[in-house]
Amino acid sequence: MKPDSPNRVPLDVYLSFVSSLSGNRMTLLAGVIVHVATCLAVAAKTQSSVYILLSAAFLLVFSVRMAIFRQFDRVDKERLSHAGIERWERILVAGAACTTALLGIASGYAIFVVRDSFAELACIAVTMATMVSVVGRNYGSRLAVDLQTFSCCLPMIICSLLALDFYRGLLSIFLIPFWLTTRAMANGVRDFLYENVIARREITMIADRFDTALNNMPHGLVMVDMENRIQVVNRKACELLKIGAPERLKDRDLGAVLRYGARYSFMDASQPELILRQLTQVADGNLSRTLIHFPENLSLEFSASRRADGGAVLIFEDVSSRVKAEQKIMHMVRFDALTGLPNREYFGQLVQEYLARHPRKSGPLGFMVLDIDEFKHVNDMRGHVTGDHLLCAIAARIKQACGNAILGRLMGDQFILFFPHAKEPTSLELSIRRVHAAIQGHYEVDELTFLVSLSAGYAVLESSAFAMDEWSVKADLALFESKSRLKGGISGFEREMDGRYIEQQKLKADLREAVSAQALHLVFQPMFRADGARIECAEALARWVHPEKGSIPPDVFIRLAEEMGIISDITRFVLFKACSECMSWPDHIAVSVNLSARDLRDADILSVVADALAHSGLDAARLHLEVTESCLIDEPQAVRAILAELRARGITIAIDDFGTGFSSLSYLDTLPLDIVKIDRSFVRNIVEDTRRLKLLRGTVHLARELGLKIVIEGVETEEQLALLNKHRSTDLVQGYVFSQPVPSQNIPLLQQGIGRRPVQRRRNKVA
Structure with a gap:
């Protein structure tokens, strides 16, 4: 890694080499003393005044060099450029060269002029010693080494040759290799030091970088x-x-x-x-x-x-x-974001961890599912924000009441609890029922008071029989039993519930197969004018005769169909079948078909109705569609739009079971209705209870003021019919007082039978 020229040497290294030319000043002082003393001794021996002048010259050069050194010391070396350093190198080298030139002159003069052996020996010895010191003092500058060795040797070589002495001339020639050797030694020292300086510098740089990287x-x-x-x-x-x-x-x-x-x-x-x-x-x-x-x-x-x-x-x-972050993600995965309770999966994990910690512990375990009754109405009436706040309040009360039980949020408005080992089943059931009782009642949320009831189902079994999925099903069965009996109640799992559940699942499978095979059939309950003189319409009612169980009540299989999500398939079947059957009746008789809430959740019902009319060829005016108030709760605006479109096509729209829901009267003015079918509960006991009759008449009056046609359902006795006719409380009557539901072919026969009998107080008993 040898530099070819000073320009290739890093600036700081070049400066250090040049600065070395002004170092070791005590050696310069010792050298000048030796030089002056040698010259004076030669002068005394040879009586030559030249050496006295050379002594003075040595002192003068030394003084000038010291002055130059002091000036160089005062220079701001950090601001020196390469050219400035080079200029100082030439100045310092010039001073050193003057000293070696004086030594060469002293030696040459002794050889050529004085020719005294002492003078020659003294001057040449001092000169050679100085040349050797050049290697130690001036290695930093190639120019200094070259110039000083040249200035020392050249006068001696010239004077030896001028003396015309063969041996002196031969010895002077040998000064050339000495000169070159000295020069090579100085250059070698300089190159060696340069390489070490550069290597040290790089090592230091690497160490600094390593230290910086290590500490950062x-x-x-x-x-x-x-x-x-x-x-x-x-x-x-x-x-x-x-x-x-x-x-x-x-x-x-x-x-x-x-x-x-x-x-x-x-x-x-x-x-x-x-x-x-x-x-x-x-x-x-x-x-x-x-x-x-x-x-x-x-x-x-x-x-x-x-x-x-x-x-x-x-x-x-x-x-x-x-x-x-991982803990937060794990918490989000494991816990419900709203209530902060363990979700279904983590709840199961907590239960398994509990059982793993108590593998040998015996005793009954409890498993309970809670369902908030009619929670959906809170969201619909008060908004989801209030509903969420109420849900959190309920979750907090359950957590406070459940003690050491493990609590989780199952889904939506359902919670799940696991009760650890107890001494006996009776005490565990008491604890479960105590928790259920403690969480019922009033809740204060958003400055509102809610009366909340929760239905519950639970299962108590020995820990050896525990299986998470099975217990969940058992608690769900108990919950279903509880909700079917009374809202806000609690039921424990009983073995016969398993049988009923299996039976229900089989019934669902059979129903799905029956709907797919269109194995249902229709009967029709006619709607007569109030005086019984004419059939105006007949309501299509689906019936299912199970191959093994016989006739299945409509409220049973319709509920199952809604749970299974196949109620729309039944509606489609009834629409197509009813429209086709109606074509065989007298032209003045219409057919009425019930629509479920699921049918009205999207606009598909529009195309289904249009296809049924097109397939049968039935006039739209002869088709009545009945909806219940429950259809309007989920998406009232969308339902209104669908009903308005159906009515615009000429189809008659009726509201069924009117009076059984809440806010019933508000629907009469806002919905596109033609007919109000008043529920049978209004007719019951109107003969004996005058207040019930007044309520019925008020409702009828309000509907007529709105231009709606009245149909009274469930009229079973002639006394009820007479009272309705007396007060002109209905337009059409649907009930057993005139006819039970009959097959399609009986509708024309019933109409024909009316013409052959007296109009007043007739009662048709055609089955």
Whole structure:
């Protein structure tokens, strides 16, 4: 790595080499004393005044060089350019060359003029010694070495040749190799030092970079030897472990340092040994990495590797943020975001963990499912925000009441509880019922008071018989039983519920098959004028005769169809069948078909109705569609739009079972209706109860004021019919007083029979 010229030498190195020309000034003082003394001695021996002048010249040159050195010392060397350094090099070299030139002249003069052996020996000896010192003093400048050796040797060579002495001339020629050797030695020293300076500089630079990288890396690093003494440690490691400054830890035992940290910082007393033990396992390859949690929510993840000399390198980082994020994600996965309760999956995990902790414990276990009654109405009437607040309040009360039971949110408005081992089933059932009773009642939410009831189903079994999925089904069966009996009630699982559940599932499968095969059939209940003189319409009613169980009540299989999501298939079947059957009746008789809430959730019903009319050829005016108030709760605006479209096509719209829901009267003015079918509950006991009759008449009057046609359902006795006719309370009558539901072919026969009988007080008993 030899520089070809000063221009190739780094500026700071070049400056240091040039600065070396002004160093070692005491040697210059010793040299000038020797030079002056030698010249004076030669002068005394030879009586030559030239050497006195040379003594004075040595002193003058020395003084000038000292002045130059002092001036060079005052220069701001950091501001020197390469050209400035080169200029100072020439000045300093010129002073040194003057000294060596005087020495060469003194030696040459002794050889050629004085020809005194003492003078020659003294001058040449001092000159040669000075040339050797050039290597030690002026190695930093190639120019200085070349110029000084040249200025020393040239006068001696010239004077030796001028003396015309063969041997002196031969010796003078030998000065040339000496000159070249001296020059080569100086250059070698300079090149060697240059290479070492550059290498040291690069090593220092690499060390600085390594130190910068080491102390600015985001990871902590500790390097230990085979005896666990710290060799290298960065600042991040000291900050994370709080074990002091890096420079104080060199050659300290890592275990002792960690124990010191445990005494004077945040670590627990047990953690140093834990860290060392786990780090040994990681370094030996037994673990890939290890995560250690410290106080103050600090989590460090360590990795380690063995070195060839038996030591180890430990690297660790602060993963507290990642751990917190993972914990947050895990909490989101495990817990319900609204109530903060364990979700279904985590609830099951908690139950399994409890059973794993108590494998040999015996005694009954409890499993309960809670369902908030009519919670949907809260969301519909008060909004989802209030509904969420109420749900949180209920969850908080359940959590307070359930004690040591494990509580979770099953879904929507349902909660699930697991009761741990009890001494006997009776005490466990009492605890379950006590929790159920404690959570009923009034809740204050958003400055509103809600009376809340929760239906519950539970199962109590021995722990040896526990199976999560089976118990969940058993509790659901008990809940279903409870809701079917009374809202807000609680029922325990009984073995016969399993049979009923299996039977119900089989019935659902049979119903699905029957609907798919169109194995249902229709009967029609006619609607007569109030005087019985004419049939105006007949309501289509679906019937299902099971091949094994016989006739299944409509309220049973219709409810099952709604649960299964196949009610729309039944509606389609009834529409097509009813429209086709109506075509065989007298032209003045219409057919009425019921629509479910599911039918009105989207606009598909429009195309189904249009297809049924097109397929049968029935006039739209002869088709009546009946909807109940429950159809209007979910999406009232969408339902109104669908009904308005159907009515615009000429189809008659009727509201069925009027008076059985809430806010019934509000629908009469807002819905596109033609007919109001008043529920049979209004007619019951109107003969005996005058108040009920007044309520019926008021409702009828309101409907007529709105231009709606009245149909009274469930008229069963002639007394009821007479009273309705007396007060003109209905337009059409539907009930057993005129006819039960009959097959399609009986509708024309009923109409024909009316013409052959007296109009007043007739009663048709055609089956």
